[in-house]
Amino acid sequence: MKSVISTPIAILTGLIVLTGYFFQIPILNDLRSLFLDWAVILAAFIVFIGVINISIVNVSHFTSGKKNGVFSLVLIISMLITLILGLILKPGHPIMNFIFNSIQLPVEKSLMAVLSITLIIASIHLLRRKPGWISVIFLVTALLILIGTAPSPFGEVPIVGGILKPFFAQVLAASGARGILLGVALGTLTMGLRILFGADRPYGGK
């Protein structure tokens, strides 16, 4: 029953927004702006619901005595402190900046460092996991770009830094990337059509 109501609304809204983009008809443009405003307001409110989801899941982790439940408690306390301070002091206040720069930023940087190690290990395992010429090309390209980009005590590595790296990065890799992006753009286009025609209803309707 729900999809009988939600599907026509979704299709109609999508068509109005799309048509309003291509045709300068005042009523269509007004409706398009109104729907987009609603979407932005809803998106902001959904963040709040998302935070409630995080809180409920972590409270249940802590209260059910699950392994590492104490981390959930730390998360809830930190979230509450940040929320209360944010509401009182407003974003941009030096204390809020301090919280962001001294907690959030270093943690994310550490994760980036962990990721670099993870990627090195993945590269070592790549040839075992996917033996083949594509993996060899992948690794050789990554190594060439690294050698050409990384600072060296002897200055720029001859041939690699001046000729091979630009050729690989700006000709081969760029053309491959454009090919992939064109494919993604076509996929995005057909995905939009699937939603507009109601063939795909990823909003609860089958």
Added chain:
Amino acid sequence: MNSVIITAGFLIALTAVLVLILAIFKRKEVPSHREIPAFNQLQKALDQSIEEGTRVHVSLGKGKLVSQQGAAGLAGLSSLNHLSSQIQASDLPLLSSSGEPGLSILSQDVLQSSSKEGLGREENSFKQTRLTGLTHFSYAAGSIPLIRNNNISTNVLVGNFGVEAGLIIESANRVNGITIAASDDLPGQAVIYANTGESMIGEELFAVSEYIHHTPFKAACLIAQDILRWVLVISMLLGAVLKLGGVL
């Protein structure tokens, strides 16, 4: 109206007509898809999860619905819709995670309607879906305990993932889980390629839903994509030749 808008409008209209014609002509045909090894692996992993009574985890990425990455998020939701129907027989319900509140709400809705349809009852979809973090790395960090502590054997990553996908896949590999991943993000695709056994490249992300659950319209969309890709390839080659010849 400028030429970019006219071209975009023409392309959308052309694709819509092409898809509709193909959907009508192909509606009674048996689906014949191009072989993509990642989908074979996905099917095996799903069967294995059901047999072993382990859980399937679907991660939807960080594609904001009101942004360019929205299509990747919607492709993930569509895949979640069909995956949840396919593994109704499993002892443990599917878990879904995302790094975008909009996707999280929609995935709850998808899982709720799916379990209602399959089991005739509503499961607790609120606890089946997790918003694990709001930034790229907090999302990945929140996914790690989720994968480790919930008896998960199959991880399906479909959506917008950047390099943080490496951390999610690594945690899945540590618990000997099988990971099948697809992203619309270029650095994300490179990381996925290096970390997983079988990966999907480029527009294969948008084919996941059709490969799991065939419908004539989605099959027509894939054929239209292939036709348009060839049109683009030929146009670009022709353009290059004409440029070389001094015509353009």
